[in-house]
Amino acid sequence: MKDVNQALAAEFGLSADEYQRVLDIMGRTPSFTELGVFSVMWSEHCSYKSSRVWLKTLPTKAPWVIHGPGENAGVVDIGDGLAAIFKMESHNHPSFIEPYQGAATGVGGILRDVFTMGARPIANLNALRFGDPKLARTKRIVDGVVRGVGGYGNCVGVPTVGGEVNFHPSYNGNPLVNAMTVGIADKTKIFLSAAAGIGNPVVYVGSKTGRDGIHGATMASTEFDADSESKRPTVQVGDPFVEKLLIEACLELMATDAIVAIQDMGAAGLTSSSVEMEGKGGVGIELVLDHVPQREPGMTAYEMMLSESQERMLMVLRPDREDVARAIFDKWDLDFAVIGHITDTGRIIVRHKGVLEADIPLDPLADQAPLYHRPTTETPAQAPLGSVPDPVGVMAALFTLIGCPDLCSRAWVYDQYDSTVGGQTVKRPGGADAAVVRIDGFRRAVALTTDVTPRYVQADPEMGGRQAVAEAFRNISAVGALPLAITDNMNFGNPTKPEIMGQFAAAVRGIASACLALDFPVVSGNVSLYNETEGRGILPTPAIGGLGVLEDAAHAVGLAASAGQSLVLIGDIAGHLGQSLWLREIAGREEGPPPPVDLAAERRHGDFVRSEILAGRVAACHDVADGGLLVAITEMLMGGRIGATLAAPPDTVPAHAWWFGEDQACYVLAVTDPSATLALASAHGVPGRLLGQTSGQDLKMADGATMSVAALIAEHERFFPEWMD
Amino acid sequence: MKAVVTVMLKEGVLDPQGKAIGHALGVLGFTGVGEVRVGKRIELDLAETDPEAARKSAEDMGRSLLANLVIESFQVEIV
Amino acid sequence: MKAVVTVMLKEGVLDPQGKAIGHALGVLGFTGVGEVRVGKRIELDLAETDPEAARKSAEDMGRSLLANLVIESFQVEIV
Amino acid sequence: MKAAIVVFPGINRERDMAIALQLATGHRPQMIWHKETVLEGIDLVVLPGGFSSGDYLRCGAMAAHSPIMPAIHEHARRGGHVLGVCNGFQILTEAGMLPGALLRNAGLRFLSMDCHLRVERADTDFAGHYQTGQVFRAPMAHGDGNYFAASDTLDRLEGEGLVAFRYASASGEITNAANRNGSQRNIAGIYSPNLRVLGLMPHPEDLVDPLMGGIDGKPLFDGLAAALAA
């Protein structure tokens, strides 16, 4: 084994300063295993050393928040004695190296974060971002990632009900795979990770430990370069079958009183799970690695402490309940081993084959973890766009937009995901702005969405951050649900570059302001930095996962319009074309400031739309987002396979700007009594306007331009199957 | 000419399928079954008549498509 | 003792995976690839030390679990 | 009707099935762990959907050897009713209780979407609340639903009227487009010769509540409850 010195520390990803700090804490040269423990605990992935100062500024409280950030997942009270437990997490780097397994184990990891708290997972979502579709590599990654998400989620029997797919060349060498899981628990039976009870057994359950993913946490904390090929042996393979058994076994055990504390083994495996449990509980731990179930012979202490083998959990049990627990894990054919006990020493002590492999004080490992106030530079404001002429006409632009990779149908993707297992999926993918999943045995349902528009964040990180939260709020409101809380997944480039850190800080400011204004706190999240390839960063991508609640699932509306309805706009269209998809796809420019977000208007309009839906006066609803108003309308028409006749835009806005501007805080409602809706809107100080009527087979514009909805559907559905199959 | 490409998971990579099969064989009453590993056998009919050229071509196929070299390795046999 | 059980789809059973691989090889520019068949290779570590007993046992495993004789056939090799 | 759902490790639609059966019968079906060996006082045994043993090796191959299986064979031999849906259908074929096999979907991708099924005969205990020729909708969610059997077996199934459902267009045509997984002769479900064992790939149990998009699957359970009442 190599000598421990500064050079080795550097190989492990510790800076000279950080290594000095290790020496100070230990008062001696650390052992190889100890150095491994420090390096993973102080990696960006585990310590949040670059992002912590900013994350602290996010609003995390509300009367309905039961547990905010800091636990394995966020917990909110959704009524009827139920808690929703949810979080989103990235698996970007592993998905680039091995798309199938990277995505699959990403889903597995986030599921464990949720069921470790006592929740039965009821829904998965996935926010995916890929490079230029023209590259063969992109195709291979899309294929692998989608198969991986489905392969894992379908097998564990948790419906995958929503997500996003976008393309941009900035993700060419660094796709983003962000997976979100939502679970439901009795709100009085939430399981936490703080260990307690001197002498209590520390129990390992699940799969055996192999040499998988050693140093995965540090890999997630470095940029890719030409050498990353050589880092490949760290790929972890998921076993969703074992995960399914683990879910059932853990939930069965959680129905007893055996568990004192429980924590999944995620990044940095046994190290981070044991350090976090004992650290939070203010106790110590002694581990004897000889008892760890091992898949391969000859594993060292270092390997076992750092392995990222999947489908494993660590628990502290009441000593008199060990047999109850063992019987349950035996029933499910899962490994169960007592590998240590809780001590009062405040230290983590690791023994293997009679050798003391590690002896580290826990407090300084946490308290003295590096924390960086990295320099930031503000993103310069974009020059105003000015007026842009319409080169092709409205109908031709619509046809192009509706078929482009960023706006075309995602059915090819979600048709590979089981979205109905559980029998509670009220709104499936493609059917509504947010997925709606009922709680088994209740009328109540949750509404779920993931959102961010990276090109807005790139142009103006603060506005873009704000917009991401506002869009999540809108998507939840658009099905009639009350937005309760969000989880975030901050995907950015290299934090040591001031312009990247500036994007991060500004995006957090934007998210925070929106959370406050919309009463939509952050309850969990994840940060993924160093998303760069050969020095080029990705578009800053703070993905927002939103959760809302409906008291009665029957109130939920979808986005498909039907015959004989009036289409009503709620909100103001100013015709904002900066950073719009129209500008990119039709005018070939990626310029201008993103659309401004007026948080007070978001709140007012969202509250109004929701109250109209709950009053039963709305048949269908869709928010205006990517592609603008006409794209939103067209999606409603394609969903219902119905035509419409639309009124002319107002004279004050050029037609293409009116139809394709990406103005915020706007919704399209399909109603049967438009005058009632418009009168109520005006009484509430909410702008409204009649857009047209549904009927027939064609979309008809006021100037006579006509296109059959069937032709639009065909174009909308063309891209993915043609590209992939 | 027929080429057989055998693709197996690399040493140390978890083989969930093999594990489950091993377990099921135990349930069926087969004793003394240790590790089980599952791989693929891909039989290719090749127009090529020169064995060395056929081998080279099958090896190219293995590298570029048949095996995922991140987690798998492969062998070629000409029969 | 190690047994290798090779399981292939029977003649006449459509092999969509083999077909897809054949197609993909064509797209990649490999010419002269005729039929492609994909099967499984299952490697078993057996405690048994007698080759004949090991073969018999692996054949039992093939019949009772490893192959579905409605659609597949299998072969055992002791190595 | 006393119904029991067999819980194999890795199956995941047992709760969906329980909801559908409870709706039809008014009481919760019994859940039976796969390591049990007796089935007593049960009218209908259900093998639900999911990924028993992870679908490793072949879908349903390992579950077909579970300790409970001899009791299920015996139940069927005595003329008891058995319903296998999706993974349950695969288990029934692997166990030799229904002929043929379910191969990988022709397109090699998992298929999750609604399909339409044409009822091939309504004079059975399972399909009594449908009409022959009726088309109903059901979600499907499988990677291996491509029904295969030797042609003489297929001829026999057809000749004896043992084809239960076929993939069809919304208007009832038996087309290739409607047959997304590539099944031979569009077969989505088949009966045993005594019409008491049914295996099918799609999930009628996931379409029994208007809130989830319709109740097309409900007649199957209502029909069973009526036929097996008392």
Ligand SMILES: Nc1ncnc2c1ncn2[C@@H]1O[C@H](COP(=O)(O)OP(=O)(O)O)[C@@H](O)[C@H]1O
């Ligand atoms: N990766 C994915 N997994 C599952 N569903 C997805 C995924 N990507 C998109 N969807 C679904 O496809 C539909 C359209 O997606 P999108 O255009 O991003 O919707 P919106 O603009 O309303 O946010 C939504 O229902 C969304 O949940």
Ligand SMILES: [Mg+2]
């Ligand atoms: Mg939307």
